[in-house]
Amino acid sequence: xxxxxxTDGSHLVVDALKLNGIDTIYGVAGIPITDLARLAQAxxxxxxxxxxxxxxxxxxxIAGYLTQRPGICLTVSAPGFMNGLxxxxxxxxxxxxxxxxxxxxxxxIVDLEQGDYEELDQMNAAKPYAKAAFRINRPQDIGIGVxxxxxxxxxxxxxxxxxxxxxxxxxxxLDGETAKASLVKVVDLAPxxxxxxxxxxxxxxxxxxAKRPLIILGKGAAYxxxxxxxxxxxxxxxxxxxxxxxxxxxLPDNHSQSAAAARSLAIGRADVVMLIGARLNWLLxxxxxxxxxxxTRYVQVDISPTEIDSNRPIAAPVVGDIKSAxxxxxxxxxxxxxxxxxEWLEEIAQRKQKNIQRMTARLNADPNPMNFxxxxxxxxxxxxxxxxxxxxxxxANTLDFTRNIVDMYEPRRRLDSGTWGVMGISxxxxxxxxxxxxxxxxxxxGDSAFGFCGMEIETICRYQLPVVTLIFNNNGIYRGDEIxxxxxxxxxxxxxxxxxxxxxxxxxGYHVTDxxxxxxxxxxxxxxxxxxxxxxxxxxxxxxxxxxxxxxxPKSQLSATA
Ligand code: ADP
Ligand code: MG
Numbered sequence: 001x002x003x004x005x006x007t008d009g010s011h012l013v014v015d016a017l018k019l020n021g022i023d024t025i026y027g028v029a030g031i032p033i034t035d036l037a038r039l040a041q042a043x044x045x046x047x048x049x050x051x052x053x054x055x056x057x058x059x060x061x062i063a064g065y066l067t068q069r070p071g072i073c074l075t076v077s078a079p080g081f082m083n084g085l086x087x088x089x090x091x092x093x094x095x096x097x098x099x100x101x102x103x104x105x106x107x108x109i110v111d112l113e114q115g116d117y118e119e120l121d122q123m124n125a126a127k128p129y130a131k132a133a134f135r136i137n138r139p140q141d142i143g144i145g146v147x148x149x150x151x152x153x154x155x156x157x158x159x160x161x162x163x164x165x166x167x168x169x170x171x172x173x174l175d176g177e178t179a180k181a182s183l184v185k186v187v188d189l190a191p192x193x194x195x196x197x198x199x200x201x202x203x204x205x206x207x208x209x210a211k212r213p214l215i216i217l218g219k220g221a222a223y224x225x226x227x228x229x230x231x232x233x234x235x236x237x238x239x240x241x242x243x244x245x246x247x248x249x250x251l252p253d254n255h256s257q258s259a260a261a262a263r264s265l266a267i268g269r270a271d272v273v274m275l276i277g278a279r280l281n282w283l284l285x286x287x288x289x290x291x292x293x294x295x296t297r298y299v300q301v302d303i304s305p306t307e308i309d310s311n312r313p314i315a316a317p318v319v320g321d322i323k324s325a326x327x328x329x330x331x332x333x334x335x336x337x338x339x340x341x342x343e344w345l346e347e348i349a350q351r352k353q354k355n356i357q358r359m360t361a362r363l364n365a366d367p368n369p370m371n372f373x374x375x376x377x378x379x380x381x382x383x384x385x386x387x388x389x390x391x392x393x394x395x396a397n398t399l400d401f402t403r404n405i406v407d408m409y410e411p412r413r414r415l416d417s418g419t420w421g422v423m424g425i426s427x428x429x430x431x432x433x434x435x436x437x438x439x440x441x442x443x444x445x446g447d448s449a450f451g452f453c454g455m456e457i458e459t460i461c462r463y464q465l466p467v468v469t470l471i472f473n474n475n476g477i478y479r480g481d482e483i484x485x486x487x488x489x490x491x492x493x494x495x496x497x498x499x500x501x502x503x504x505x506x507x508x509g510y511h512v513t514d515x516x517x518x519x520x521x522x523x524x525x526x527x528x529x530x531x532x533x534x535x536x537x538x539x540x541x542x543x544x545x546x547x548x549x550x551x552x553x554p555k556s557q558l559s560a561t562a
Contacts, residue, residue: 057087220277238340
């Protein structure tokens with residue numbers, strides 16, 4: 001008789017991930033998943049160990065966005081899980097596929113609240129923040145549990161999935177045959193969702209009636225990797241387009257049909273707007289108010305039927321995946337059905353030219369100390385011949401100015417604070433992008449945003465990732481305090497030398513105070529392709545409270561010092 005081979009839960013989890021093509025885990029090791037992490041690495045998975053679970057989760061989420069496969073974040077129980085939960089919720093909000101896998105303590109004790117080490121009902125805690133949450137209670141269910149989690153994360157509208165693995169499941173043994181038979185390889189990870197043909201006809205007919213049509217591309221369009229077809233549709237119809245921040249580069253920002261530099265005019269004057277993978281949320285003023293004409297009619301292409309009519313009535317909903325939808329549009333489009341309107345394009349071109357002239361004057365001024373404009377002039381110069389560099393962008397003013405000033409030329413190269421406008425994603429996103437692509441990353445970060453994730457520069461140095469972190473240091477949240485005054489709620493340490501931090505881990509630190517030295521530091525650091533941090537001194541008076549979102553910041557009508 002053959003001898004019985006034994007395996008256990010930890011081995012099975014690794015087998016299940018590998019079987020489904022998962023090659024990387026982002027995590028923080030500890031009880032009860034240390035062995036699982038070690039084993040995964042020994043079995044050939046790439047393990048990237050972080051200093052905080054939130055950044056590990058952010059790395060997993062952005063890896064999911066870039067690859068259309070779920071990024072995996074692995075954490076310890078209760079507090080580690082909760083640190084990762086912020087990233088899981090952010091991934092769900094942004095429609096990024098990721099799976100947060102956390103070890104959990106003894107269910108019998110947790111359920112009776114008898115006070116276990118790191119006791120928490122993690123699955124139920126995760127539910128409101130995840131697209132789905134599952135717990136595996138028996139090792140023979142690992143195969144099906146992992147498959148289900150993968151499918152749930154990637155199919156339909158992608159999102160964050162929580163997968164709970166009890167310490168018990170990880171250590172329980174079972175025989176090799178049963179274990180092998182229990183594994184599941186997912187078939188058709190994200191099934192195509194082909195839109196109904198009549199919805200395509202209706203949308204084209206509406207677009208054909210438009211005098212001033214506009215296409216708004218969101219990060220759903222970037223995620224779909226239908227770059228060629230989207231470009232073909234835009235160029236064939238001649239409709240001007242506006243990229244949302246993470247859709248920048250889907251078509252190059254210097255494309256003649258881009259309306260980015262005439263955003264308010266394009267939105268305000270458009271009579272029919274076609275939303276492709278973009279939500280009418282706060283980032284588009286909910287389709288209401290002074291930005292919009294009030295009589296705009298909409299085509300909305302989205303994978304999620306419940307997104308339709310969320311803020312404004314949608315005259316022509318197209319529910320399906322963007323790749324299938326755009327291909328259906330191209331097939332159904334009759335020659336000359338939608339003809340580009342020269343007058344409308346000219347109106348946009350004129351406004352663009354005016355705005356670009358005004359911007360150029362601001363960029364070319366040389367204030368001392370630097371402000372956001374003169375610093376971003378350096379970024380533009382340094383990135384000019386490097387369209388493949390990933391630009392990660394995090395902060396308030398740093399986010400707003402960079403988005404408007406730094407052009408993108410390739411799809412999915414700009415990664416930023418996204419739907420929540422969350423602070424602190426930069427180091428996680430930068431690491432995830434570098435790991436997935438092997439390409440250089442420039443993270444442009446406000447000094448306050450850096451504080452939420454800055455310790456990950458050790459992670460960057462440990463793995464020698466080609467990440468250059470550029471901190472716009474204006475001594476504070478939004479801006480700095482008067483030199484020498486006591487710290488206000490928004491003030492940070494004055495004249496901090498963030499460049500010294502990376503030197504502790506052998507990375508290259510730069511401290512720059514003028515535009516020419518910033519250009520040089522950026523070119524040197526990017527060309528070296530090694531971990532670097534540039535501390536860029538910006539006027540502490542530069543920057544407005546809440547960046548471009550002053551309207552969202554309730555201001556007390558009574559003076560705080562009265
Ligand atoms: P942005 O912030 O760039 O405007 P949003 O995150 O608001 O983008 O919108 C993205 C939209 O794209 C979501 O409503 C989501 O359902 C949709 N989406 C994501 N992936 C796909 C896809 N493959 N096909 C169709 N729609 C998608
Ligand atoms: Mg700041």
